[in-house]
Amino acid sequence: MSIKSLQEYKLIFWDFDGVIKDSVDVKTDAYLSLFPNASKDVLKRIKIHHLEYGGISRFEKIPMYLEWVGIQPTDQVIGQYLGQFANLVVQKVISSPWVPGVEQFLKQKPVYQKFVIVTGTPQEEIQEILIPLQINQIFEHVFGAPTQKSEAINWTLQNYNIKNEETILIGDSKTDWLAAKQTGIQFLLRETKISDFSIHYSGNKIKDFIGLL
Structure with missing residues (x-):
């Protein structure tokens, strides 16, 4: 065009x-780093999903990914992971x-x-x-x-x-x-x-x- x-x-x-x-890679890396104990298969699944649905917000993705790794997505747990994610990405996005x-x-x-x-x-x-x-x-x-x-x-x-x-x-x-x-x-x-x-x-x-x- x-x-x-x-x-x-x-x-x-x-x-x-x-x-x-x-900055897509910044957020891909951040999602994967949230779950250091997840299996390679689950991490691959998270990566593929994030890249295919880049426009979906973390408010939808993180509860889903928590379930995939076997963590109960309570409001408190989701809030903790959202905070970790934000800390990982803001400055890296600005400098990307x-x-x-x-x-x-x-x-x-x-x-x-x-x-x-x-x-x-x-x-x-x-x-x-x-x-x-x-x-x-x-x-x-x-x-x-x-x-x-x-x-x-x-x-x-x-x-x-x-x-x-x-x-x-x-x-x-x-x-x-x-x-x-x-x-x-x-x-x-x-x-x-x-x-x-x-x-x-x-x-x-x-x-x-x-x-x-």
Whole structure:
């Protein structure tokens, strides 16, 4: 997909991990490090699931993974693991590499376009991450967990009275594609080699944002 076609959209939704920052591996490593006593098979299962469903929040993943490793997911236990996970990832996400070309792309946003983040990262955490990156002012809204991506998309479309066909979501996972499909907007995949969905997806996709300005 060319920048000319992207310029035609009035509203662009952005996933964060794997689209703005190359931080998917940071979170993969964090999930695996939470369960040092898990078997290799369970760790492999966790890794595959996380990579295939990158847009699902940790609030859904951690209780599931706890069950997979044989730990009862009580509210207290879930809270402890959520805290450990947050401590592992925030600074590493901030310092992780930009997806090539995306920083320049974001900072040269045309005035007529609106950019909105929809991410599985918790609301307070994604807002904390955006400030030192100096891109928080670029986005009209930032939606993090527990808000579902489809809910955020529908709210934004209604609030700004923008048509579905004037809108696109840039994501890197099956979860992002499903959110676009459920809300009737276009989808552009940021292609990676770590997801089976990315490898087999036959729609519009890009490897990076270099040359799109």
